[in-house]
Amino acid sequence: MRYSEYFIPTLKEVPTEAVVPSHQLMLRAGLVRQVSAGVFSWLPLGFRVLNKVINILREEMNAIGGQEFLLPALNPIEIWEQTGRVEAMGDVIFHIKNREGLVLAPTHEEIIAFHAKQHIQSYKDLPQIWYQIQTKFRNEPRPKSGVLRCRQFIMKDSYSLDTTWEGLDESYNKHLEAYKKIFTRCKLNFFIVGASSGAMGGSKSQEFMIESDAGEDVCAIAPSGYAANLEVATSSLPPVGRKNHCPPIEEFPTPNAKTIDDLIEQFGFDENSLAKSVIYIIDSEPVLILMRGNDELNETKLQAAFGTNKFRPATPEELLEITGANAGSIGPVNLKSNIKVVADSLLKDANSLVSGANKDGYHLKNIDFLRDCKIDAYYDLRTVREGEPCPISGTPIKIVKAIELGHIFKLGTKYSEALGATFLDKDGIQKPIIMGSYGIGVERIIACFIEQNHDENGIIWDYPLSPFDIHLISINVKSELVKEYSEKIYTSLTQANYEVLYDDRDETAGVKFNDADLIGIPIQIIVGEKNLKNGLVEIKFRKNNQRELVAEKELLNWLKEKIPTKS
RNA sequence: CGGGGCGUAGCGCAGGUGGCUAGCGCGUCUGUUUUGGGAGCAGAAGGUCGCAGGUUCAAGUCCUGCCGCCCCGACCA
16 A cells, blocks of 8 residues: 555644543544544544454354344334333433434344344254444443544444353353453453443353553452452452450440541541441432441442342431431431341441441440341442452452453343243243343454553554554655665565555655654565665564664565564 | 533644734645755645624623533443
8 A cells, every 4th residue: 555645644743632542542643533522433544453353353253153243223112122221221322313213222132132033943043143243322421532432333242042051151151262362362461350240131241351541440350360340349358247245335425526537536446346337229218238447338239239220329318317317427226217227248247336326426336236236138238449358369459440342241031031032942841042242342452452552652553453564664755766676665565465555655754754653563664775775675663663674685585484474 | 410621724722801914833735955763945825713692893802602522520231
């Protein structure tokens, strides 16, 4: 490809709207342009990279027996109503205004189940793995960080259809392995975490992450190999437990203590002897939740424990009405109204605890959960913190920000049941198909690669994602010698099946070098008069800036050794 | 949806207590000299100052409303 004829609008300056490095570089190197918030166009250079990613996805999905579909982005809303997701996803779904009954699909479990219902009838028709690489539409309230969170984006989404739970395990593991291969081939430094299934439903789920400050997820990782999304992460902290002697419960004044920290400071309590109370309204019912000391309630865990996402913290007025006190003096004993009380597992059957007295300005000490109050249930509700011992072998947990590249779910029968996608088993019994769902954000692969591979001059591509194999730079096109050799090299490289970006522009050397570093193709071949007089061309490796002089005649042989076979 | 910032030439920005023909850098075009790390000189083109309304003799500048974009938060398969 001749640069002079190719559309690569590089930018010298960093666009102000771009904050994260990958976004800045994707704009500067001319890979993408923004059209509106969360909506991007892929320019020719970027589209080449996108297609390389898509090829890898396709190869690895085909390798596990996946069959490629292209499902519609326009979906009848009825299908989405049948699974209850019009309500569950709410504003995320785009609704078509001038044609009643159509929505833009944010994902495709429903359509897959719809086709399964149409044509899967017998256990003999299963298992199946169906996938597509297609545009998704989600009405994100706040798109951000370039292509990392968009209203329109490309997803590789696949779905497994099985007759048994063991079959689902097998399909799930096939995807797990395929995803590892995909991200490894894309040269991404990734890790896998246990994750929450959230509104998708289903049992097990795992996410593929890369560590990045630009990420929106937070993960707990440990040297033992433990890795979990903070939403579900646990640690092996010992429970508070019971003391041998617990005197009778005792009220004491705490006029200036509103927080756990105040209590520790003013009265010298051990943080572990304090029980913090918060009130949530869960499915319209108030629930008192007890947490150890300053432990933070994890709302994802709360959602899992109660099986609903309809909850919110109580308002100050509600607090007073429910407990008889204001925030800071609330506790499980002497509640004004008879409400459900749950506690974090660390507080299981504990005693010698301090908590609010449900009377402003007073707390109670020597509380015994077995003696003085009724705890309806214990759940793991706390958010893990940096340095806590990991559940595998007690190594200290590190908390990192991460970008989610992919997510795999064991869905189960939620969608097949809702849409009536069933099959007849060997005994002639009708059963719902057992589904799995597996997604990869295609653009995120590119953004994540750039997050991990750039320097102050630009992107540092590697094979196989690099938009071209070789960047051929002709210095001073007005020199007949340079021009003649550049053209000759360009022709021979192209004939040898290399993808070459040939900078034949009438620009100064500096402009060409800077653009080459910005675009970041791994190998630059620099053709200049000085070296050519000795029959040499210069090779520059973008990655480490190392240079080598190679005889022009030896170039093809040299490249054979240096450029890995393209996959 | 709450909080903050921004909107002036293709890009980056200045002008903002109202006042003459709206500037600067980069880029673009023409000519010329250059040619191994974003060239020099000379000339030129390019703007509904986000949109609408208002105040005024006079609005990029002041007022009101709206729209758009970015950031923080909420939300997010």
